[in-house]
Amino acid sequence: MIKKVINNPKDVVVETADGLILAYHGDVKKIENSNAIKRTEIRPGKVCLLVGGGSGHEPLFAGFVGENLADGAVSGNVFAAPAPDQILAATKALDQGKGVLYLYGNYAGDNMNFDIAAELAESEGIATKTVRIYDDVASAPLERITDRRGIAGDLFVIKIAGGAAAKLDSLEEVYRVAAKARDLTRSMGVALAPGSIPETGQPTFTIGEGEIEIGMGLHGEAGVSREKMMPADELVSRMTDLILKDLPFKSGDEVCLLINNLGATTMMELLIVNRKVRALLAEKQITVHDTLIGSYCTSQEMAGFSISLLKLDGELKQYYDLPAKSFAFTKG
Amino acid sequence: MIKKVINNPKDVVVETADGLILAYHGDVKKIENSNAIKRTEIRPGKVCLLVGGGSGHEPLFAGFVGENLADGAVSGNVFAAPAPDQILAATKALDQGKGVLYLYGNYAGDNMNFDIAAELAESEGIATKTVRIYDDVASAPLERITDRRGIAGDLFVIKIAGGAAAKLDSLEEVYRVAAKARDLTRSMGVALAPGSIPETGQPTFTIGEGEIEIGMGLHGEAGVSREKMMPADELVSRMTDLILKDLPFKSGDEVCLLINNLGATTMMELLIVNRKVRALLAEKQITVHDTLIGSYCTSQEMAGFSISLLKLDGELKQYYDLPAKSFAFTKG
Incomplete structure (x- = not known):
């Protein structure tokens, strides 16, 4: 325990x-x-951005509410979707007459509950649109991309959507930009050791000493392969290769890079990972515009990390570069 | 392993x-x-701030080099002080003719090596001053405060000293402000489970299942007591009480609060800690000006956290509030 x-x-x-x-x-x-929660000051008439999902992944989602980011966040119980009435209450508290964009990870429970809330909101005269995030390359083949799970790439989509919601006047336009950011984001994770559920103290999965699982999900969902522990450079090469060929990312592309700590992995290790990712991207003539390294989307004290890439274009870069301020993410 | x-x-x-x-x-x-490392752009003629210490505590120290923060950082091997010749090389690379302030945690190896480097620098005509950080209330009684160890309170002293070094023209003045910030900072940690040394894979200490050690140091140094695990509120009350009575902090004081993750503790737990710290401070009419919660000064994947308080006055607040930008700390 x-x-x-x-x-x-x-x-x-x-x-x-x-x-x-x-x-x-x-x-x-x-x-x-x-x-x-919601921002204390919301500009009247703005399109609002509501993010949310199960608790246990802190600082996701509620740590990303703030200036040029989300306007509100709704949290379920640990690893459980927020209930429809809670999402509806948040929607009503946020709406400034221009509608609310829902942004969340693509999981069955979240999908169902946000969809019910959207219907209830519509019946009360509040427009909503939904962008489900499915950045996890490991969780389904490309032909079934809408079956993929959302993991740390959430942060990139929230950053871009938050900027778009701050600057654009129509829900349709904010939706379009957020969906584009989602479509240009890819992630791949690896698990070394489990986290544990607060209510039970029990681990979220079991894994042998000296074993790792490439592609394991945030709640212990099966990944692409269970393997013996290997040197960092070999592991990073395999993960990066799976990401790059999926979009695919190409020579000349400009990307933002996120190396996300799933919980108990040290910053020393994440920096060693960064060194190898950058070498691999440089080999392919892919330029890195910005790098985020830290604990953004966790699974309690799970050991492991994920790599996410967002491919920029001129429009996305403009929103990515906006300053932002929240509890867990600040950009000057 | x-x-x-x-x-x-x-x-x-x-x-x-x-x-x-x-x-x-x-x-x-x-x-x-x-x-x-050093900042790529250093304003000619500025007093420079050099921080450093053993590796293994990332993002401390090298993550705090940047605008209105440290000008450079020098790193030793894991849990070992940087060598004098490395500190000297960094000193020479930084100096803009106005001298270099050394700021580091109070450990025998660091003290010796930075002092040797200071002598060597002086013989080459470079002025230095030194502020040793000793914020860890658990590590020695108040009568022997200069025997205490430096832990996460380092971040507050670096923030203030970095601001002072950006704005003040004399090494003496930057030293005075940095020493004041150090003198008004107090911390207390607790360890739940050990980290491990990368070279050996062995844990930094052993502790029984269901046991914790209040006041244990960043390298597994003995704390004030080993106890059975207790509810968060009780643990936080005991730690906060030891901090408050040490300075002492008093009704009407204004503070900055840092809840630092030693490695593997979840953000969920740190936020539950914050809730109780704030309730205790409110009871004592102590106001919190700013809150930082995250992994700033770690001990590999050690489970545990520390609480740090910095008592502000008008001068310190001015430097604390300056915007700052580095890899691991950004303030808008």
């Missing part, structure tokens, strides 16, 4: 939200009748 | 530096003949 710094395990989601709101120092507030 | 994403364990320090420099996208460059 993994030790965790918690009180009653049944209270972790509510206490996490309380701690997060305090850390925002007034920039966000709680939405009533929902485990959701 | 803990799995790590590395290549040859003997190469981790050099490969980490390579990956870090690439992640800075041209804002820093390697200093020749040293495992050190």
